Amino acid sequence: MNGEKDILAGCIKGKQSAQWELYNRYSRLLLAICNRYAKSQDEAEDILQEGFVKIFLNIKNFKGDGPLLAWMRRIMINTAITHYHKMLKHRYHDDLDEVSESKFEDKGWGEAEFTEEELFNVIQQMPDGYRQVFNLYALEGYKHREIAEILKIDENTSKSQYSRARRWLQERLIKLRVERIQRDE
Amino acid sequence: MSDKLNTEELIRARLDGAELTPSPESWRAIQQKLRWPQFLRFNPGRFNIYYAGVLLLAATGLVLLLAGERERAEPTVPEEKTTIQSTTEQAVEEIAGESVNETNNASSDTERHPDTFTTPSQMEEAPDREGENRVSNAGQEEERSESSLTSEEIVAAISPKTAADQLLQQSPVTYFTSSIQSGCAPLTVQFTNQSMHATSFYWDFGTGANSQEQNPVYEFKEPGRYMITLTAENHGNHATVSRMMVEVLAAPVADFQIEEGLEGVDNHVVLNLVNYSSDASVFAWNLVDEKCTNCSGWSSIEHQPTLELKTITPDSRSVKLEVINENGCSDIAVQQLPLIVQTSETRIKFATAFSPNPSGPGDGSFTPGSKRIDLFHPLYIEVPVEFHMRVFTRRGELVFETHEVYRGWDGYMQQERAPGDVYVWMVEGKWKDGESFSYRGDVTLVKNQYW
Known part of the structure; x- marks a missing residue:
């Protein structure tokens, strides 16, 4: 197995073997990220492909000032957002006000309570607007001001979307928990 | 502290750093999407056919352009010095009886087969043809016998007077010969400049070296094919170019050392001939004398032979090594036999x-x-x-x-x-x-x- 430096050098030269090494190393991690931004794994794979094409074509611009993975992750997220913007016009807009207030106190999840698959599904089922904001805020750590810029929305929209996304998620998770309890009985 | 997580914490804990295996189609899709952008992207490491094609086109264009330039400056680089003369003769002959168009045809024929021309001496040996010429053109004989026709006169004789030709006449006629066109390195070539209407010259030897002499001598040290370019210029800043290829063949280097081997018990002296030659394929060793080349009768074509001698007398004999390579280039090294001091104490x-x-x-x-x-x-x-x-x-x-x-x-x-x-x-x-x-x-x- 080659070191990351060799892989990087190979990718800069456009060597397919090096590209494969890089893909083989990071595609699973990156697909999981894409999956959070997509409505389905199919869509996530589209984003992954698009992102990797960008990575391979621009890898010579990677300055090496930070970890390669962070750079690739940023590209994937940008690709996902671009993808989301492109898809936006074709999508049915969910009514964002259907979320009811939840009485659930949000400090009640066991870490192993849900499988990754379940969690991915929940996130993918989230209304698009919620999902992007939630991902960027809760997982990528962007500020609402930055999210507003990235998603081309108002900063306050980002904030309200986020709290709604959060509530929406909680409800879904409660629902999942209830379903599981009913199944177990 | 509670081990329960809130929603963000849960998602972060479970999904940040999670892995999902992409379907095999994804890799294929990426490679497919990469194919064109990568193909079109210039990559010296993977010099692709696309760029090779573009370069080829450019090179073809350049060659055509240069060919055009050459035609304008006719006569350029004839094979032999006589070519100018014979070309002119032929052309003048033709012009006498036939139309201008046919003259041009004849000239272009001449260009294509410079070797098939009859030189003046050959024509002398063909009395029939000579006679015809005499009959068909009265004034020609006189002209022809004057071999010191200047090219200006020739051009004037064969060309219709147009503005373009006026310009042509003002342009230098670039033309040079070389003493040798192909030989073993290092190759010293004498270039003879026979350009006309030119006031200054610029030679490019294709090695990075150049000269402004009229008739330069240049030594090509390294093997290779060199394009010699002579640019001749006149006062009117008209420059024309003539080119010639000189091929310098790789030459071997003969080098060896005589090492004193060990003596046999019967006091024979064994000399090891250690071969340090490079780029050689054939070796010929001889023992030579000042008087004759192979008096001793010893010779060898081995790579590293041993030379066994009964005694070594200080007779100034030498070992000669001649090496030859595939190009037919050769080199010679000669070493005098060492004087082996044989003392009785050597046991x-x-x-x-x-x-x-x-x-x-x-x-x-x-x-x-x-x-x-x-x-x-x-x-x-x-x-x-x-x-x-x-x-x-x-x-x-x-x-x-x-x-x-x-x-x-x-x-x-x-x-x-x-x-x-x-x-x-x-x-x-x-x-x-x-x-x-x-x-x-x-x-x-x-x-x-x-x-």
Whole structure:
């Protein structure tokens, strides 16, 4: 197995073997990220492909000032957002006000309570607007001001979307928990 | 602290750093999407056919352009000096009887087959044709006998007067010959400039070197094909260019050394001829005298022969090595035979190098009177009665020791191959007459390809 430096050098030269090494190393991690931004794994794979094409074509611009993975992750997220913007016009807009207030106190999840698959599904089922904001805020750590810029929305929209996304998620998770309890009985 | 997580914490804990395996189609899709952008992207490491094609097109364009330039400056680089003359003759002949169009055809024919032209001397031998010419054109004979026709006059004679031709006449006619077009390196070439209407010249020898002399001499040191470009310019800043290819063939270098081998017991002198020649494929060795080239009758075509001589008298004989390569280029090296000082005190000799047997260590014993290349051992003119030989590495580690006269070092140390290096030996002992001896020296372990 080659070191990351060799892989990087190979990718800069456009060597397919090096590209494969890089893909083989990071595609699973990156697909999981894409999956959070997509409505389905199919869509996530589209984003992954698009992102990797960008990575391979621009890898010579990677300055090496930070970890390669962070750079690739940023590209994937940008690709996902671009993808989301492109898809936006074709999508049915969910009514964002259907979320009811939840009485659930949000400090009640066991870490192993849900499988990754379940969690991915929940996130993918989230209304698009919620999902992007939630991902960027809760997982990528962007500020609402930055999210507003990235998603081309108002900063306050980002904030309200986020709290709604959060509530929406909680409800879904409660629902999942209830379903599981009913199944177990 | 509670081990329960809130929603963000849960998602972060479970999904940040999660992995999902992409379907195999994804990799294929990426490669497919990459194909065109990567193909079109210039990559010197993967010089692709697209760019090769573009370059080829550009090169073709350039060649066509240059060809056009050349035509304008006709006559450019004829094969022989006589070509100008014969071309003109032919053209003048034609112009007498036929139309201008046909003249042009004839000229272009001439261009294509410069070798098929009749030179003036050949034409003299063909009286029939000569007669015809005389009949068909009265004034021509006079003109032709004046071989000192200037090219300006020729151009005037064969060309219709147009504005373009006026310009042509003002342009220099660039033309040069070389003393040789192909030869072994280093190749010295005398260029002869026969350009007309030019006031300054610029030679580019294709090596990065240039000259502004009229008739330069240039030595091509490295083998290769060089495009010689002569640019001739006149006051009116009209420049024309003429080109010629000179091929410099790679030449071998003959080099060898005579090394004094070990003497046989019967006092024969064996000389090892160590070949240091490069780029050669054929070797011819001869023993030459000042008077004759091969008086001794000894010759060899081996790569590294040995020369065995009964005695070496100071007769100034030399060993000559002639090497030849595939190009037919050759080189010669001559070395005078060394004067071997043979003193009566010389009773033991040592090789300076040996090449061990890579197949494994042996016991190191050898037959008296023989010389083994795979062992380091002394050669005795007189056999000592006491003998002690030690071999050390350069750092002083003992690698071999013996008290036996007919035992040498096989190049192994503790059953392992000793590295190719210089080793130091020390030999001590006593001769029959009671005189003790002590010698030291070094020996090179020469690795062969299997060692």
